[in-house]
Amino acid sequence: MINVKDLKFSYRHDGTYQVDGISFEVKEGETLGFLGPNGAGKSTVQKILIGLLPMQEGEAIVDGVAVKDYNSKFFNKIGVSFEFPNAYKKLSALENMEYYASLFDVPTQDPRMLLKLVGLEDAVDKKVGDFSKGMLQRFVMARSMLNKPEVWFLDEPLSGLDPQTSQNIKNVIKQEKETGTTIFLTTHDMHVAEELCDRVAFIESGKIIVIDSPRNLKLKYGEKVVNIEYKESGKTKTEKLALGNEKDADRVSEILKTKEVETVHSGEATLEDIFIELTGRGLK
Amino acid sequence: MFKRLINNFKKDWLRGYRHFYLLITIATALLFSAFLLFVLPDDYSSPGLYQYVAPEIGESMFEGEEGITFVDSKDEIKEMMKDDANSYGVAIELIDNAPVVTIYTQSNAEGEFGQTIKMMLSRALSSGEEIDYTERYESVVLHEEFKDVKYKETFLPVLIVMDSAMIGMFLLSVMLFTEKDHKMHTAYMVSPGGLTEHLLSKSMVMLVLSLISGTIMTLIIRGFDANFLYLYIILIPSAFFGGGLGLFLGSIFKNVQKSMLGLIFLMIGLMLPTVSYMFPSFSPMWIKFIPTYQMIYGVRAAVIPLYGFDDVWRNAVIVLAEGIVLFGISRFLYQRALYKNS
Ligand SMILES: Nc1ncnc2c1ncn2[C@@H]1O[C@H](COP(=O)(O)OP(=O)(O)O)[C@@H](O)[C@H]1O
Ligand SMILES: [Mg+2]
Numbered sequence: 001m002i003n004v005k006d007l008k009f010s011y012r013h014d015g016t017y018q019v020d021g022i023s024f025e026v027k028e029g030e031t032l033g034f035l036g037p038n039g040a041g042k043s044t045v046q047k048i049l050i051g052l053l054p055m056q057e058g059e060a061i062v063d064g065v066a067v068k069d070y071n072s073k074f075f076n077k078i079g080v081s082f083e084f085p086n087a088y089k090k091l092s093a094l095e096n097m098e099y100y101a102s103l104f105d106v107p108t109q110d111p112r113m114l115l116k117l118v119g120l121e122d123a124v125d126k127k128v129g130d131f132s133k134g135m136l137q138r139f140v141m142a143r144s145m146l147n148k149p150e151v152w153f154l155d156e157p158l159s160g161l162d163p164q165t166s167q168n169i170k171n172v173i174k175q176e177k178e179t180g181t182t183i184f185l186t187t188h189d190m191h192v193a194e195e196l197c198d199r200v201a202f203i204e205s206g207k208i209i210v211i212d213s214p215r216n217l218k219l220k221y222g223e224k225v226v227n228i229e230y231k232e233s234g235k236t237k238t239e240k241l242a243l244g245n246e247k248d249a250d251r252v253s254e255i256l257k258t259k260e261v262e263t264v265h266s267g268e269a270t271l272e273d274i275f276i277e278l279t280g281r282g283l284k
Numbered sequence: 285m286f287k288r289l290i291n292n293f294k295k296d297w298l299r300g301y302r303h304f305y306l307l308i309t310i311a312t313a314l315l316f317s318a319f320l321l322f323v324l325p326d327d328y329s330s331p332g333l334y335q336y337v338a339p340e341i342g343e344s345m346f347e348g349e350e351g352i353t354f355v356d357s358k359d360e361i362k363e364m365m366k367d368d369a370n371s372y373g374v375a376i377e378l379i380d381n382a383p384v385v386t387i388y389t390q391s392n393a394e395g396e397f398g399q400t401i402k403m404m405l406s407r408a409l410s411s412g413e414e415i416d417y418t419e420r421y422e423s424v425v426l427h428e429e430f431k432d433v434k435y436k437e438t439f440l441p442v443l444i445v446m447d448s449a450m451i452g453m454f455l456l457s458v459m460l461f462t463e464k465d466h467k468m469h470t471a472y473m474v475s476p477g478g479l480t481e482h483l484l485s486k487s488m489v490m491l492v493l494s495l496i497s498g499t500i501m502t503l504i505i506r507g508f509d510a511n512f513l514y515l516y517i518i519l520i521p522s523a524f525f526g527g528g529l530g531l532f533l534g535s536i537f538k539n540v541q542k543s544m545l546g547l548i549f550l551m552i553g554l555m556l557p558t559v560s561y562m563f564p565s566f567s568p569m570w571i572k573f574i575p576t577y578q579m580i581y582g583v584r585a586a587v588i589p590l591y592g593f594d595d596v597w598r599n600a601v602i603v604l605a606e607g608i609v610l611f612g613i614s615r616f617l618y619q620r621a622l623y624k625n626s
């Protein structure tokens with residue numbers, strides 16, 4: 001459904017690449033997540049794929065159409081939920097939805113039903129300008145579903161939502177997934193990646209470090225993590241160390257030898273642990 | 285395409301309405317009308333005077349007086365007076381070796397001025413031999429239609445054009461800027477909607493507003509003496525052009541603040557033909573290339589019936605052509621700017 005090869009992009013055309021030779025594939029009905037810290041290049045990749053940024057180097061095909069060849073009809077099959085919500089502030093949620101629906105050449109879903117789906121049933125007639133950030137976030141998601149997209153792009157769909165709402169929206173995404181929609185999402189939240197994605201790509205400095213299913217990633221990189229609690233000058237300290245990593249392994253034996261160890265837990269590594277292990281930096 | 289254009293229009297109209305565009309338009313129209321009605325005087329203190337003296341006669345009796353424009357033929361007097369509602373003309377010719385005087389007035393009311401001229405003439409002409417000057421005196425009413433046109437009403441076309449071209453330009457650029465501000469254009473770009481509908485619908489909003497304001501002002505000032513069909517024929521392309529300028533500003537600048545200088549420069553440029561319109565002796569060739577020139581003369585022909593349909597449609601066609609070119613350029617610039625802002 002999505003096929004990307006050696007994609008490169010530079011905002012400033014100064015020889016630095018914010019997307020630096022990325023290749024990946026998303027199969028029909030699959031959900032692929034881009035997991036990486038702020039500034040990694042996730043949104044940039046997505047903007048290129050939806051035609052908001054020009055194609056500079058490499059190739060990308062979405063639903064059989066090369067990105068360079070997009071015409072307006074193509075967008076009948078695409079849905080995009082933006083990282084920075086956008087809407088006409090002077091129009092109500094419903095007016096915004098009805099207007100956007102009217103742009104499509106294909107049958108669209110009932111705006112009220114979609115607003116209800118994302119929990120905005122009480123704000124249907126409220127001006128979008130009066131929405132909170134979380135409401136806006138949900139609004140643009142509902143809007144992106146109007147045309148029942150075959151390929152659904154979600155940029156940080158859950159950032160800024162409280163846990164309860166976040167769970168509801170995750171369920172909405174899961175439902176969509178059930179119906180066979182191909183989903184490309186970006187996130188800096190490992191839980192989102194783990195819960196929603198069939199496969200996850202770790203992205204850092206415009207490069208994909210690794211791409212696999214959450215389960216495989218854990219099997220491959222995340223078996224041997226230990227949490228060590230020890231006392232040092234009267235305080236309890238915790239360190240999380242990966243045994244697969246030579247430096248960490250040395251540190252474990254150093255602690256065991258030199259410190260007053262209180263507890264040792266071996267546990268399953270989280271995706272973030274693995275991300276740190278592979279890239280040397282966290283997701284924040 | 286058509287369906288989307290209409291839907292875009294409905295949306296943009298609603299947005300404009302909620303930003304009080306309709307209110308602003310009506311208030312401006314009323315303000316301009318009040319300015320004409322209550323601020324400008326009915327009559328200009330010194331009317332224009334055009335004089336033709338046949339070469340055989342030689343010098344003119346008004347030689348040296350200020351405010352007189354000397355012309356080379358009787359036809360030229362008529363030509364000049366057509367553009368100058370508050371004016372008189374005097375022609376002195378030599379026929380059968382005797383001077384013949386023709387006085388041109390705009391309406392049959394000669395008024396004080398006509399009397400003064402007659403007195404001066406009778407003195408001047410009877411100074412030498414005995415001549416029955418009354419036989420040699422002719423009074424021609426040039427433009428009966430001007431009878432009901434007060435001098436200040438000739439300002440109406442200027443105000444209508446300022447309103448439709450300039451307010452349109454300003455409001456439309458603001459519309460694009462708020463859209464950019466809300467990043468709404470990015471959502472539009474990933475929809476099947478085309479750029480032409482997106483921009484054209486905004487021009488249509490300005491067009492409706494401009495028709496409303498033009499109608500209000502014309503009704504108040506001229507009542508049903510104006511030809512409203514003519515008015516709309518010239519106002520539609522004028523508003524379209526004004527909208528095109530708004531698109532232009534909205535495309536090359538990032539926000540309202542940054543566009544201000546450009547807006548002011550454009551306004552000054554657009555005002556220049558007004559000067560030429562009010563002082564017909566200032567009319568360099570290049571001024572005719574500023575579209576407001578055609579707009580003003582087109583609107584004048586609609587609100588003052590003297591000038592006829594030719595003046596309306598000729599000017600309308602020119603402005604329409606200019607508007608289409610401007611729209612094309614603005615659309616191109618807007619498209620280029622989109623990539624930079626997404
Ligand atoms: N419009 C822009 N102009 C210049 N640099 C940009 C622009 N947008 C993003 N960048 C830079 O590109 C990099 C990738 O950004 P982005 O794709 O937004 O990251 P992410 O979505 O992963 O947080 C960052 O270093 C960011 O500063
Ligand atoms: Mg991002």
